[in-house]
Amino acid sequence: MPETNICKYYPHWFRRILDFQALCYTERQELRFLAEAMDQIHKNLFVQTMDEGTTAQWEAILRILAAPGEDLAFRRLRVLNRLALHPPFTLIFLREKLDLIFGPGNYTVEVDYPNYTLYIESSVKNQQYFSEVSALLNIIKPCHIVYISRPRVETDLLMAERTASAEVEYNYVQGLWRLGEKPFVTVTELEVLKLETQTSIQPLFLHQTALLAAKDIAAARVNGSLVITDLVQSASGNVGSVFYRVRREQAAEITLLELLDKDGAVLTSSTVYLPLLDEATVLRHTFAIKEGV
Numbered sequence: 024m025p026e027t028n029i030c031k032y033y034p035h036w037f038r039r040i041l042d043f044q045a046l047c048y049t050e051r052q053e054l055r056f057l058a059e060a061m062d063q064i065h066k067n068l069f070v071q072t073m074d075e076g077t078t079a080q081w082e083a084i085l086r087i088l089a090a091p092g093e094d095l096a097f098r099r100l101r102v103l104n105r106l107a108l109h110p111p112f113t114l115i116f117l118r119e120k121l122d123l124i125f126g127p128g129n130y131t132v133e134v135d136y137p138n139y140t141l142y143i144e145s146s147v148k149n150q151q152y153f154s155e156v157s158a159l160l161n162i163i164k165p166c167h168i169v170y171i172s173r174p175r176v177e178t179d180l181l182m183a184e185r186t187a188s189a190e191v192e193y194n195y196v197q198g199l200w201r202l203g204e205k206p207f208v209t210v211t212e213l214e215v216l217k218l219e220t221q222t223s224i225q226p227l228f229l230h231q232t233a234l235l236a237a238k239d240i241a242a243a244r245v246n247g248s249l250v251i252t253d254l255v256q257s258a259s260g261n262v263g264s265v266f267y268r269v270r271r272e273q274a275a276e277i278t279l280l281e282l283l284d285k286d287g288a289v290l291t292s293s294t295v296y297l298p299l300l301d302e303a304t305v306l307r308h309t310f311a312i313k314e315g316v
Contacts, residue, residue, distance in 0.1 A: 029054075070103045078102060090151070097151055100124065104159065112163040120159055121145070124152060131175075144173040144307070146295065153296050171301065176280055176293045178310040182232065183219035187212045224314045226261065233263035233312045241285040243267050243306070245277055265308045271299040282308060 030038050030047040037043045066072040070081070075095055081102045082089055089098055104123055114132065121130050121143070130145035141164060143156065153172065160170045189212050194205045217223065237256035243265070244250050255266040269277065276298040282291045297304070 070099055070106065073099065081106075093151055101155055104155065108159075108162055117163065120163075121156070124155060124159075129177075138169075139167050140169045140171060142171050142173055144175045146175055146177060146293075153298070172297065173304070174277065174280075174295050174297045174306055176291070176295065176306075176308045178291060178308070180232075180236065180310055180312050181315045182224055182229070182312060183314065183316045184217065184223050185215070185219050186217035187215045189213060219316045222314055229261035229312045229314070230258055233261050233310070234258035236310060236312070237263035237265055239284055240265050240282050240290060240308075242283040242287075243308075244281040244283055244289075245269055245274055246279050247281070249273055250283075261312045263310050263312070266305060268303045268305055269299065270303045271301065274299060277304075277306075280306065280308070 028047070029050045030044065033043060033047070063074060067074060067077040073081075075098075078095065078098050079089070081087075082098065085102065085105045087101060087105065100123065104120060107120070107123075114134070118132060121132070125145050130143060133142040133144070134140075135142065141160070143160075145156075156172070157170070164170060189210050192209045192211065193207070194209060195207060234257075237258055240254065240256060242250050242252045243254060249269070251267050251269065253267060257264050257266075265282065276296070278294065278296060280291075280293045280295055281289050284290055291308070291310075
């Protein structure tokens with residue numbers, strides 16, 4: 024923020040006096056503090072830009088108890104979410120609130136009407152977001168509807184095809200091959216016929232790749248220690264999926280999910296948060312195979 028030079032408004036003979044120079048410096052600092060305070064007052068009129076003190080005041084009004092360690096961005100989002108809770112409450116309204124919390128496309132909502140159950144499948148990375156969604160549902164859902172949270176881990180895998188003409192050069196003739204000195208054949212790319220940015224991979228190949236990737240997963244590891252090998256692998260279109268169950272006696276809450284291959288190597292690792300409230304919880308990992316670079 025540019026500062027105003029107060030001394031330029033004084034007569035020239037005052038500007039040479041040290042006392043007035045010090046006075047100008049102090050007034051310049053005070054005017055800068057005043058301008059910053061006025062700018063913050065304007066920012067405090069909007070939830071998205073208000074400071075920590077104003078956020079604390081809104082939390083007191085809305086009876087929100089902030090937990091230690093919560094960042095200011097999440098506290099602002101929570102205040103904005105609570106201020107927008109006005110009936111009527113519909114599925115469209117719920118999706119609008121979940122768009123605000125998770126972002127569009129980062130969750131799915133499923134209603135089991137015969138069993139009066141609401142499922143929300145999302146990527147909850149910490150307790151703050153899980154608690155906020157639970158508080159939201161306790162306010163807007165009917166009392167006879169049961170809310171069940173399903174964690175979801177999503178990964179995108181990109182494939183690209185490149186086609187080029189090449190020249191093959193044989194480095195040895197029969198009987199004169201010195202093992203390890205040179206490769207037997209050297210392939211030199213001459214001309215690119217098709218770039219990676221041009222689409223060419225067909226849906227069938229994407230589906231087969233997704234199924235192959237799902238079948239390559241041999242186990243899931245929960246919280247770094249609990250290994251589960253009873254998996255269900257499948258693929259629908261270009262999206263591969265892995266399902267498995269975690270029982271409540273196996274873990275009180277889930278904070279880390281890993282997928283392993285048959286040799287125990289970690290293929291994916293995701294930080295999540297899910298307290299296990301039911302006897303058994305179904306976990307799903309999905310990975311979309313897409314063409315791109």
